[in-house]
Each structure stands twice: as structure tokens, then as C-alpha cells.
Amino acid sequence: MSASYETAPEVNFAYLDERTKRMIRRSILKAIAIPGYQVPFGSREMPLPYGWGTGGIQVTASVIGPEDMLKVIDQGSDDTVNAVNIRRFFERTAGVNTTTRTHEATLIQTRHRIPEKPLVEGQIIVYQVPVPEPMQRLEPREAETRTLHGLAEYGLMHVKLYEDIARYGHIATTYDYPVMVNHRYIMSPSPNPKFDNPKMHMNPALQLFGAGREKRIYAVPPYTSVESLAFEDHPFEIQKWPVACTQCGATDSFLDEIITDDSGSRMHVCSDSDYCQTRQDEQSSVAT
Amino acid sequence: MSQSDQSLPLLRVQSLVKSYGDRVAIHEASFDLWPGEVMAVVGESGSGKSSLLNVIAARTQPDAGQVEYLNHNGQLENIYTMTQAQQRLLSRTEWGFVHQNAADGLRMDVSAGANVCERLMGLGERHYGRLRQTAEHWLHRVEIDISRMDDTPRTFSGGMRQRLQIARNLVTQPRLVFMDEPTSGLDVSVQARVLDLLRQLTRKMQLAVVIVTHDLAVARLLADRMMVMQHGRIVESGLTDQVLDDPQHPYTQLLVSSVLQP
Amino acid sequence: MLQMKQVSKRFTLHHQHGTELNVLQNVTLTLSAGECLVLDGPSGMGKSTLLKLAYANYSATSGLIEVSQANNQLLELTRATPRELIQMRRETMGYVSQFLRVIPRVSALDVVAEPLIEEVTDQLHAIDDAREKARTWLTRLRIPERLWGLPPATFSGGEQQRINIARNLIKPRPILLLDEPTASLDAANTKTVIDIIQEAVSRGAAVMGIFHDTQVGQAVATRHIDVAQFRFAAKDAA
Numbered sequence: 162m163s164a165s166y167e168t169a170p171e172v173n174f175a176y177l178d179e180r181t182k183r184m185i186r187r188s189i190l191k192a193i194a195i196p197g198y199q200v201p202f203g204s205r206e207m208p209l210p211y212g213w214g215t216g217g218i219q220v221t222a223s224v225i226g227p228e229d230m231l232k233v234i235d236q237g238s239d240d241t242v243n244a245v246n247i248r249r250f251f252e253r254t255a256g257v258n259t260t261t262r263t264h265e266a267t268l269i270q271t272r273h274r275i276p277e278k279p280l281v282e283g284q285i286i287v288y289q290v291p292v293p294e295p296m297q298r299l300e301p302r303e304a305e306t307r308t309l310h311g312l313a314e315y316g317l318m319h320v321k322l323y324e325d326i327a328r329y330g331h332i333a334t335t336y337d338y339p340v341m342v343n344h345r346y347i348m349s350p351s352p353n354p355k356f357d358n359p360k361m362h363m364n365p366a367l368q369l370f371g372a373g374r375e376k377r378i379y380a381v382p383p384y385t386s387v388e389s390l391a392f393e394d395h396p397f398e399i400q401k402w403p404v405a406c407t408q409c410g411a412t413d414s415f416l417d418e419i420i421t422d423d424s425g426s427r428m429h430v431c432s433d434s435d436y437c438q439t440r441q442d443e444q445s446s447v448a449t
Numbered sequence: 450m451s452q453s454d455q456s457l458p459l460l461r462v463q464s465l466v467k468s469y470g471d472r473v474a475i476h477e478a479s480f481d482l483w484p485g486e487v488m489a490v491v492g493e494s495g496s497g498k499s500s501l502l503n504v505i506a507a508r509t510q511p512d513a514g515q516v517e518y519l520n521h522n523g524q525l526e527n528i529y530t531m532t533q534a535q536q537r538l539l540s541r542t543e544w545g546f547v548h549q550n551a552a553d554g555l556r557m558d559v560s561a562g563a564n565v566c567e568r569l570m571g572l573g574e575r576h577y578g579r580l581r582q583t584a585e586h587w588l589h590r591v592e593i594d595i596s597r598m599d600d601t602p603r604t605f606s607g608g609m610r611q612r613l614q615i616a617r618n619l620v621t622q623p624r625l626v627f628m629d630e631p632t633s634g635l636d637v638s639v640q641a642r643v644l645d646l647l648r649q650l651t652r653k654m655q656l657a658v659v660i661v662t663h664d665l666a667v668a669r670l671l672a673d674r675m676m677v678m679q680h681g682r683i684v685e686s687g688l689t690d691q692v693l694d695d696p697q698h699p700y701t702q703l704l705v706s707s708v709l710q711p
Numbered sequence: 712m713l714q715m716k717q718v719s720k721r722f723t724l725h726h727q728h729g730t731e732l733n734v735l736q737n738v739t740l741t742l743s744a745g746e747c748l749v750l751d752g753p754s755g756m757g758k759s760t761l762l763k764l765a766y767a768n769y770s771a772t773s774g775l776i777e778v779s780q781a782n783n784q785l786l787e788l789t790r791a792t793p794r795e796l797i798q799m800r801r802e803t804m805g806y807v808s809q810f811l812r813v814i815p816r817v818s819a820l821d822v823v824a825e826p827l828i829e830e831v832t833d834q835l836h837a838i839d840d841a842r843e844k845a846r847t848w849l850t851r852l853r854i855p856e857r858l859w860g861l862p863p864a865t866f867s868g869g870e871q872q873r874i875n876i877a878r879n880l881i882k883p884r885p886i887l888l889l890d891e892p893t894a895s896l897d898a899a900n901t902k903t904v905i906d907i908i909q910e911a912v913s914r915g916a917a918v919m920g921i922f923h924d925t926q927v928g929q930a931v932a933t934r935h936i937d938v939a940q941f942r943f944a945a946k947d948a949a
Contacts (some may be wrong), residue, residue: 316571699725
């Protein structure tokens with residue numbers, strides 16, 4: 162898909178003014194220098210409400226250049242309303258080329274999934290984050306959580322996992338599962354399913370996280386250790402499905418469950434639309 | 450001066466002064482506390498006893514004077530020259546603090562078991578099964594039914610909450626525990642149980658305790674020695690039964706004679 | 712074992728217009744191992760006060776009180792720290808007061824066993840031994856078994872007194888102070904207590920006591936002292 166819009170003349174490249182971009186880039190650099198540490202930044206008013214990805218958009222807007230190829234996904238799909246709108250936003254304000262193919266993209270903005278196809282060096286993935294503080298529900302006082310992070314006092318985080326096991330018999334957190342970054346900071350991996358946690362570990366791409374309402378940016382530089390928290394006798398496990406994707410037959414991807422009729426029939430389909438489509442294309446080209 | 454031994458005290462407090470604006474809350478307080486000693490600080494409201502406790506527990510900085518704690522190397526270390534990280538670690542391992550209101554010393558929305566084990570998790574214990582066993586052991590010791598282990602303290606009575614707070618503090622086998630009116634907020638019938646528990650545990654675990662109380666009966670029951678404070682000054686101190694049965698200072702005499710005997 | 716040198720005791724009642732009560736003056740006495748010193752004199756003469764000074768329950772206004780402790784170290788009570796006094800009481804000096812201070816919730820058995828349990832803290836079999844000894848004492852002092860598991864708060868005066876005695880004798884200490892130990896006891900129990908005191912003396916304890924019943928005093932005493940000689944006589948003040 163190539164750019165078919167002219168950038169609106171009264172808007173700066175990628176919407177944000179250059180000074181704001183500089184401020185955000187400084188925060189990003191700081192975040193990269195301290196993997197997993199939440200850097201406060203001056204979050205701007207964006208033309209969409211909080212909760213719709215304003216943080217992710219600001220990060221993308223600060224790192225995007227005219228030569229970038231942008232992919233935007235939401236729940237793994239390029240076709241949802243949010244993904245479509247955000248992609249169109251950047252087409253209009255930055256005039257960049259966009260794609261749905263993971264391997265073609267240089268910059269990927271995502272909400273709720275990491276693409277199945279492994280990323281490579283030189284790619285940047287930007288995550289939209291609603292609540293950057295992993296301990297927020299247990300300790301709502303920010304002054305206290307900042308101190309806990311500063312002193313690496315993370316007993317409380319394990320309390321959360323303990324509570325899950327006590328209540329459900331297993332760690333019930335299936336998304337936004339806390340991780341330890343670079344053996345130092347505990348981070349919320351944004352509401353990705355825990356299925357995606359292993360992808361963050363030693364990833365060749367640069368991973369950036371933006372929370373617009375909470376005004377925080379954090380980062381995981383390439384090839385950084387990201388370990389999911391667990392107990393010795395309750396190790397971290399990713400979700401598994403007993404079935405394969407009905408469209409492409411994949412058994413190693415995150416599957417969405419879709420109810421197909423009123424009697425409750427369901428089918429499982431890859432959440433990552435690009436991954437699924439690519440596999441289907443390969444299978445049909447093999448068949449012919 | 451001690452006649453018999455040359456060892457160092459667990460806590461050495463010297464010439465503490467603390468003011469809040471014009472009001473002097475503590476005038477030059479000094480004392481030594483030895484391992485296994487239970488000391489009561491007694492006084493009425495405004496005596497400075499709570500301020501004193503907060504200063505020696507590293508919760509408020511004094512305006513003058515020093516507080517030294519005997520560390521693992523056998524040296525007296527000034528607690529106010531320690532880093533914040535060191536102070537916090539001390540508070541979670543070798544020290545305990547039992548608040549008057551249990552809700553101030555507990556996580557009210559977290560299960561009783563997790564409340565007990567949080568310190569251990571903070572120290573790196575990562576085995577769920579072992580954590581659970583430890584929680585069971587301690588709930589049993591403070592006489593909380595194990596079936597309540599997964600309930601939050603919001604569902605507990607005042608006495609149960611206080612006993613849970615005690616367990617939470619003692620799980621790391623602290624050497625020094627600070628208590629601020631631990632039974633004052635409880636019904637009288639409930640106090641006896643908590644006090645008895647405190648008495649047994651402090652003896653069994655050889656804890657050094659500084660307990661602030663306005664209740665002389667609590668001092669007599671729990672403390673080996675006591676200090677009486679009035680208007681920020683320590684007016685009398687010594688062996689508990691001696692201070693209560695043979696009070697020298699006029700204020701002490703007034704306090705002792707004012708206590709109603711049912 | 713115990714020496715009092717020119718000890719005096721004065722109470723100043725600050726809230727009764729600074730009234731001073733001079734209870735004892737110039738007390739000098741020595742208590743040795745293997746003797747039972749009985750303090751004589753009418754009530755109000757300061758006999759209890761003397762015992763309490765020896766136990767450091769009261770602090771002397773002047774003079775010295777020296778105790779030869781179980782570990783052979785000499786402790787001077789007027790200058791001792793609370794820690795030292797507690798240690799002294801634990802190892803060296805027992806005191807049967809007139810009233811048992813009742814701790815809620817602790818059973819009679821454990822009240823008696825406590826001095827032994829305190830020493831061992833956590834070894835279970837040693838705690839069982841301590842309780843077994845406590846049972847022996849309770850039996851000897853004729854406390855009915857049905858009472859052993861109950862806290863002594865509701866016991867009669869005589870029963871409480873016997874608990875107090877058992878508690879102080881279960882762990883033999885070099886010095887034993889007794890304040891009217893048979894005041895509420897019947898003849899049989901009084902006889903038992905006399906036997907107990909005589910046993911203590913023969914094992915070498917230094918015993919000092921006040922007995923309201925002169926016959927009991929006669930039965931146990933190896934020596935008498937009239938406390939009246941230590942009363943501060945106003946006309947002798949110079």
C-alpha cells in the first residue's frame with residue numbers, strides 16, 4: 162500500500178512539533194539506557210482520547226521518518242477500526258508508506274499482540290500501554306512504587322502471583338504478565354497475552370512502550386533479557402490450544418476463538434492476521 | 450553503669466531531641482536497650498512517647514542526638530547515616546513495627562497468607578509450597594484458624610487483624626520490635642489474648658521490644674523495664690515492678706495512683 | 712548470700728503534701744546459706760518492706776544491698792541495671808509475695824512450670840519435663856487436678872498462695888524470700904509448706920521469711936530478727 166495522500170500542509174511532519182519530538186526522543190533515549198525503567202514525559206494532547214493509544218502514537222510520531230514502512234495492528238489484526246485509523250493518521254500526517262506484512266515493516270505499532278513472525282535487527286516495535294506500573298493494583302501510591310523500583314524491592318510483585326495461585330490454583334494472570342527486564346526492573350509488558358512474553362526476550366528489534374494518559378515511556382533495547390516472574394514450583398507457562406487454526410493450520414500461534422452461529426459453534430483462527438494470511442498464501446502457492 | 454559485662458547494647462539512644470516547630474516533643478532522651486529486653490515507654494498523650502518511638506524506629510529524623518543499632522558485624526551503627534535502602538532492609542528483616550491500628554501495618558486487600566509471607570518473598574523466597582507452609586505455621590502461632598489463610602484482613606475482627614500484624618512482623622525473626630499501643634484499639638476482652646500472645650512470643654523468640662503504652666497494666670505484664678515520660682522528658686526509668694510499686698517521681702506516683710482497679 | 716549494709720527506706724508521697732514515711736533505718740543484716748531467718752515484729756513495722764528491698768521491688772533510699780549470685784558474682788542492688796536485677800531474680804532469688812499476680816489465660820500448670828520453661832524456650836521434651844515437675848508440686852500442695860488446666864484468677868486465696876509457692880520452688884535458687892506463705896492455708900498445707908522450707912534450708916538455700924503464725928515461724932527458724940530495731944524513731948533523729 163503506497164501513500165495516496167498528501168500531508169496536510171498546516172500540520173508538521175507526523176503531527177507533533179519538532180520540539181515535542183525532541184523531548185520525547187530524549188525520554189526514549191533515557192528509557193533505552195535504563196531498560197524497563199518508566200521515564201516520565203510531557204504527554205501531549207492528541208486527536209483521539211486517552212485509552213486509544215495516544216502514548217504509542219506519540220512514540221511512533223517521534224521516531225518515524227519519511228523512509229519508514231509502518232505497520233499498525235490491534236489484537237494482531239491490521240483490519241480493526243483502531244489499526245485502520247492509526248495507520249491512516251500517519252499516512253496523512255507523515256505521508257509514509259504502510260504495510261500489513263511484518264517482515265516488510267521497519268516500524269510496527271501494536272496494541273495487545275506481538276507478531277508471530279520473529280522480528281529482526283533494525284525493526285522498531287511500539288507498544289500501546291494503558292497502565293505502565295505493574296504494581297499499581299497492589300500499591301496505588303506512586304511515591305511508594307517509585308521507591309520500590311528504585312530500591313529493587315519487588316516482594317510485592319510476587320505477592321500478586323501468590324494471590325493468584327491461592328485463589329485459582331495457578332497463576333491466573335494471562336495477559337500483562339509481569340517481567341523482569343535486564344535482571345533489574347520489573348515491567349508491565351502492556352496488555353499482551355503472556356503467550357507473547359517469551360518473544361520479548363533477547364529480541365533483535367528495539368521495543369518501545371508508550372503510555373499517554375499515565376505519561377510514561379519505557380524500553381527494552383535489542384538483545385535484552387526479559388524473564389517472566391514465577392515461583393519455583395509454579396513455573397511460567399504459555400497458553401496452549403488443543404486445536405489448530407482453521408484457516409491456516411498453525412499450531413504455534415495465538416488463536417482467537419470466534420463464535421460462528423447461535424448454537425455456539427466456534428472456530429479458532431490466528432490472531433495475527435498477517436501470519437495467517439502469509440501461511441495461507443504459501444500453502445496455496447505450493448498447491449498450485 | 451553495668452557491673453558485670455562489657456558487651457554492647459542492641460540499641461543505643463543518646464541525647465535525642467525532636468521538635469515540631471516551637472513545640473519540643475523530646476528533650477534529650479537517652480537509653481540503652483539490650484537483646485531480649487522488653488522496655489515499656491509509658492506516658493499520657495503529649496508525653497512524647499510516640500514521637501520517641503518513631504525517631505528510634507527510623508521513621509522520623511531527630512533534630513539532635515543519635516540512635517545506634519548493633520549490626521551483624523557487632524558494631525554500633527548510626528541508623529541515620531545508613532542509606533534509605535539499608536534502613537528499609539532493616540525494617541523488613543531485623544526489625545518489626547506493630548501499629549496501633551492493624552490496618553496501618555497490613556495490606557488489607559491481600560490474603561492473610563500473603564501478608565505473612567510478603568517479607569520472605571521480598572527476600573527472595575520463590576517456592577510457593579514453602580511460603581504456604583510458613584504462613585500456616587505463623588497463623589497457627591498467633592492463633593488464627595488456618596482456614597482463614599486465603600481471606601483478606603478486611604474480613605477479620607480487630608483482634609485477628611492485630612494478631613496477623615504480629616505474625617507479619619515476626620516471620621523474619623527480627624531482633625528488635627517496636628510496638629505503638631498494640632492493644633489500645635481493641636475491646637478489653639480481646640486485649641488479654643493479644644497481650645498473652647505478645648508475652649509468649651517475645652519470651653520465646655528473645656525479642657528486644659520497645660512498647661509504647663498508656664496502660665500501666667500492659668507495661669507490668671509485658672515489660673522488664675519501663676520509662677515514664679512527661680512533656681517530652683523521661684522522668685523515671687527502671688525495673689518495671691520497681692517503678693510501679695515504688696515510684697519516686699511525683700508524676701509517676703500520680704500515674705500509678707490514678708489507675709482504677711476494678 | 713545476702714548482705715544489707717545500713718539500708719534505709721523512706722517513702723515520699725508527693726501528692727499528699729510531700730508526706731514522708733520513714734519505714735526502715737540503718738538495716739544491717741547478713742543472710743547465709745543453710746539458714747532460715749525469720750523477721751519478727753508487729754504489722755506495719757516494715758517487714759514486707761525489708762523483703763521487697765532485698766528483692767529490688769523497692770529501691771533503697773540509702774545503704775548497700777549485696778547479693779552473692781549463683782554464678783559467684785557479687786551484685787550490689789542499688790546500682791544494678793534492670794537487666795542485672797532480672798538475671799539475679801531468675802538465677803539467684805525467689806520471692807513468694809503475699810499476692811499472686813495473675814496473668815490471664817495461662818493455666819496453673821504453666822504458671823508453676825514457667826521458671827523452668829523460660830530456660831529452655833523451645834525444646835519440646837524439656838518443656839514436658841518442666842510440666843511433669845509442675846504436676847508433682849501441684850500434687851504435693853494438694854491442688855486438685857481439675858484446676859491444673861485453669862488460669863488461677865478464679866482460685867481461692869489459699870490455692871493462689873500454693874501456686875505461688877510451687878512456682879518459686881520448682882527451680883531451686885540459692886536465696887528464697889517468703890512473705891506470709893501460710894497465711895491462707897489449712898493445717899495440712901501449712902505442714903507441707905513447713906516441710907518444703909526445711910528442705911530448702913537443708914539443701915543450702917538462704918531463706919528469709921515473715922510468718923504471721925508464730926508457731927510456723929518457730930518451726931522453721933534457725934534465727935530470728937526483730938524488725939522493730941530498724942524503725943526510724945523520730946526522737947532518735949540527730
